[in-house]
Amino acid sequence: MTTQHIEETLSALPRRYPGPGGGAAIVRDGQVLARHSWGFANAETRRPFTPATLFRMCSITKQFACALLLDAFPDPTVLDRDVAARLPNLTEAPPGMLHLAHNQSGLRDYWAVAMLHGAPVESVFGDVEAEKVIRGTRSLHFRPGTAYSYVNQNFRLISDIVQDRLGRSFAELLQERIFDRHGMRRAFLAADTRAMPDGTTGYEGSEATGYRAAENNIFWTGDAGLGASLDDMIAWEQAIDAQRDDPEGFYNRMSAPVAFADGAPARYGFGLARSMPFGRAATGHGGALRGWRSHRLHIASARLSVVVMFNHMSDAQGAALELAAAALGEAGPPAPVHGESRLPGIWFEPETGLAVPIDEAASRLRMRYAYPPEMLDRTSAETAGRDATRLKLDGRDDTLTMARPQENRVTTLQRRTPGEGRHDVAGRYRCDELDAELTVINAGGSLYGGFSGMLGIGRMERLQPLAEDLWLLPCLRALDHSPPGHWTLAFARDENGVVIQTRVGCWLARDLSYRRLPD
Secondary structure, three states, X not given: OOHHHHHHHHHOHHHHOOOOEXXXXXXXXXXEEEEEXXXXXXXXXXXXXXXXXXXXXXXXXXXXXXXXXXXXXXXXXXXXXXXXXOOOOOOOOOOOHHHHHOOOOOXXXXXXXXXXXXXXXXXXXXXXXXXXXXXXXXXXXXXXXXXXXXXXXXXXXXXXXXXXXXXXXXXXXXXXXXXXXXXXXXXEEXXXXXXXXXXXXXXXXXXXXXXXXXXXXXXXXXXXXXXXXXXXXXXXXXXXXXXXXXXXXXXXXXXXXXXXXXXXXXXXEOOEEEEOHHHOOEEEXXXXXXXXXXXXXXXXXXXXXXXXXXXXXXOHHHHHHHHHHHHHOOOOOOOOOXXXXXXXXXXXXXXXXXXXXXXXXXXXXXEOOOOOOEEEEEOOOXXXXXXXOEEEEOOOOOEEEEEEHHHOEEEXXXXXXXXXXXXXXXXXXXXXXXXXXXXXXXXXXXXXXXXXXXXXXXXOEEOXXXXXXXXXXXXXXXXXXXXXXXXXXXXXXXXXXXXXXXXXXXXOEEEEEEEEOOO
């Protein structure tokens, strides 16, 4: 593809992904092929967004925590006992250090669980709160090594354990062993999300609604604490290219094949997601917080890297794929298949207790299981999917097989008849495992629910009925940028039809039992 086309694609990003500001770069063969920044890092002070602007890279931090882990401990399993020591109340076999690094730990995500503990949306969540939630873990939602689930505290545990073992702060270790070594001159651990040293601000909203500065109060470490400029990330990509032929090079070790306990290949390891854009093996990661979006992508066979940063909530991954396509001379995605589908409806996954609503969305199907909802291509009236998720209806209409190879899971979904639900589910429910409560109130004919626990009293949200005894409790604003999206509330009754308990869960934190308390 011509350099002109690449520059045109890069220059079009502010129009295609509008917002206060941003930056992007393409690195090929270790050289900067294109670099562009636009708009404002702080719209109020009129500070421009430049390649030197400090940015919250958010979850892209995870690969840096793993780079430090491997640099300090070439065999991470020597830290397995350290992991167990930080989960003193766990009643089953604990995960090991590699389970953490590969998101195979079976832990429930602590930012999601914090909402069950009543954490207000924009409350402070620092070391004290994190330790309370992590130490309180009593069970896992799958056996370590058998499946995948995205868990932020996996990487907080990694950074905490490494710094305790080495007797120096995570920030100092990153600076000395990673940033300085790889020419990332402005990079630092931006643990406090309330402000950046140069005043760069993340924004909520859109051009239709207007923008306002996002408020965040999380204190991050190895899960999402990296602060870096576009030039810093270019240096990271160049360091990756420079060691491409060294089997023991840091990135080659991090991006080597990873497997589950049964030998099935895993698509995530050492803080890096594995994918196949344009049929080419790639590694990378996204980053997201309220007001911030970023993505980096590396295609080793083409010696190509792409980095995108938005200080607003546009699709950084989509932008990164557009730039990669332009650099590789690839066409855009194929047109969707039109036609009838028998898949829309309300589905339920008995294994996890999660609702799986599927509906029509333009020419695709939208499945609300993880968050954000997944957009699936219709491949026939009985099938749909993409690389990460595949659905197949059996000979009847009441059973749907869902294969999620990235999670190493194949499950069966049951169709549920849509309905308004009965209001006798109102009441108080207690989760003994979390020492937390759910309150459901009939407020003038509408049901509202809210969580409470050691972190506070969460806000009440109107419940959304799906089917008989199956409801959703919205949680679209949380400590993190959006999880969990919606909690499934699956109520159960005794032989007399009296509600006795509910299963509560989301993709990030599944299958927690709440018993109904006496009125």
